[in-house]
Amino acid sequence: MSILNLLTNITPEKAYFLGGLLVANEFYFNEGQNIWSVPIRHNPGQVSQHDIKQHFDFLKIMSNDVGGKIFDSSVLGSNLGFSAGKKGFAILFQSSKYENLNVVLDNFQIIQNSDKNIKRAFLIGAFDGRSSFDRDTVTGNIRNIAVDCDDKKVHDIISALLLEFGIAALSQNESRERLSGGRPRKNQLRIPKSGLANFAINIGFISPFRFKIFRQYFSQDLPFIYNEDDILPGLKTLSSKLPNTFYEENRLDEIVIEETNNKSIIPTISQYAGVPKPKIHPSFTNGRKIYNRNPQIAINALSLANYQCEIDAAHPTFIRRKNDKPYTEPHHLVPMAFSDRFDVSLDVEENIVSLCSHCHNLLHYGKDAKDLLALLLDKRKHLLKKVGINVDIDDLYEMYKLY
Numbered sequence: 001m002s003i004l005n006l007l008t009n010i011t012p013e014k015a016y017f018l019g020g021l022l023v024a025n026e027f028y029f030n031e032g033q034n035i036w037s038v039p040i041r042h043n044p045g046q047v048s049q050h051d052i053k054q055h056f057d058f059l060k061i062m063s064n065d066v067g068g069k070i071f072d073s074s075v076l077g078s079n080l081g082f083s084a085g086k087k088g089f090a091i092l093f094q095s096s097k098y099e100n101l102n103v104v105l106d107n108f109q110i111i112q113n114s115d116k117n118i119k120r121a122f123l124i125g126a127f128d129g130r131s132s133f134d135r136d137t138v139t140g141n142i143r144n145i146a147v148d149c150d151d152k153k154v155h156d157i158i159s160a161l162l163l164e165f166g167i168a169a170l171s172q173n174e175s176r177e178r179l180s181g182g183r184p185r186k187n188q189l190r191i192p193k194s195g196l197a198n199f200a201i202n203i204g205f206i207s208p209f210r211f212k213i214f215r216q217y218f219s220q221d222l223p224f225i226y227n228e229d230d231i232l233p234g235l236k237t238l239s240s241k242l243p244n245t246f247y248e249e250n251r252l253d254e255i256v257i258e259e260t261n262n263k264s265i266i267p268t269i270s271q272y273a274g275v276p277k278p279k280i281h282p283s284f285t286n287g288r289k290i291y292n293r294n295p296q297i298a299i300n301a302l303s304l305a306n307y308q309c310e311i312d313a314a315h316p317t318f319i320r321r322k323n324d325k326p327y328t329e330p331h332h333l334v335p336m337a338f339s340d341r342f343d344v345s346l347d348v349e350e351n352i353v354s355l356c357s358h359c360h361n362l363l364h365y366g367k368d369a370k371d372l373l374a375l376l377l378d379k380r381k382h383l384l385k386k387v388g389i390n391v392d393i394d395d396l397y398e399m400y401k402l403y
């Protein structure tokens with residue numbers, strides 16, 4: 001086994017780990033085995049357990065096929081540089097002979113000659129696990145993204161790759177020398193403020209924690225970047241193994257489902273209005289753009305569907321405890337998250353279908369969702385058109401990420 005296995009038949013997954021491995025430059029030679037580490041470290045108190053777990057799960061999937069083994073910091077202990085209090089994990093790669101960084105660097109032209117997707121994956125890996133955000137203490141805005149990078153050659157190749165994406169990196173080693181003596185800090189590679197937007201759009205992160213910070217930042221300063229598809233074009237293609245539900249919008253219709261169960265809410269219309277409604281304005285929560293749903297409209301939609309499943313009226317349901325109506329769930333056929341693409345409101349009865357719990361879940365999570373979607377669009381196409389929502393089935397497949 002050689003670490004060069006990561007460079008043969010290069011894939012985005014391999015490139016990602018190579019990026020982390022080169023920047024970290026942490027490897028250990030012990031009893032004839034070389035252990036390379038891609039450490040993902042977080043300062044305690046900054047990151048939620050959920051975010052760490054999600055990041056761990058992504059990287060577990062990605063490392064499986066490329067020979068990496070993933071370990072939580074609690075298992076690794078201080079041996080692999082996880083000092084007390086640091087949270088995170090590391091992906092370890094083993095080679096059966098002594099190899100140092102130069103072995104990889106000597107063969108680095110493999111990445112340099114690869115396509116942009118590989119280069120991008122490499123850069124994500126370089127910054128994903130170890131970078132920090134330096135913030136302006138007054139405004140709280142991010143001033144730069146920095147990553148410790150001691151090796152001059154690694155510094156240079158990463159800078160060169162960043163330039164290919166239009167990002168000029170800075171090295172500010174001098175300013176980091178400690179004035180009062182002691183051990184100098186490590187050299188850093190920094191992406192200055194002028195390169196942050198490019199980094200957000202063209203490179204990005206896998207780490208949910210860093211990703212959130214980014215999204216927050218850009219929702220204030222660059223309002224046109226607000227959702228993950230805009231920030232991370234093709235993140236889902238970085239690894240074909242990553243389920244595309246990872247970054248999917250929460251099922252906000254759960255909230256509406258809850259409210260449709262309220263006894264006091266009764267339908268206010270007895271037929272579809274069939275006229276477009278003006279677009280509603282989104283609200284921002286933690287930098288996330290959210291279109292609020294009006295439960296009354298969902299109530300109306302369920303009633304207009306006679307409280308039956310619109311896939312098949314014969315689908316079994318049950319009677320609600322609170323209002324004696326058969327239980328079905330409202331679902332926005334054209335998802336609210338795509339409101340930007342339309343000049344009219346998507347929160348209209350014409351766009352809300354009534355589904356039994358089984359069909360609703362199938363539509364969100366099922367392998368056979370395509371058939372259901374086609375059937376529903378067929379039934380609703382006419383009504384949707386009346387309210388100014390023009391979609392064809394391929395649009396819907398794309399929105400639902402069903403390819």
Ligand SMILES: [Zn+2]
Nearest residue numbers: 253330331332
């Ligand atoms: Zn739904």
Ligand SMILES: [Zn+2]
Nearest residue numbers: 309315356359
């Ligand atoms: Zn059904």
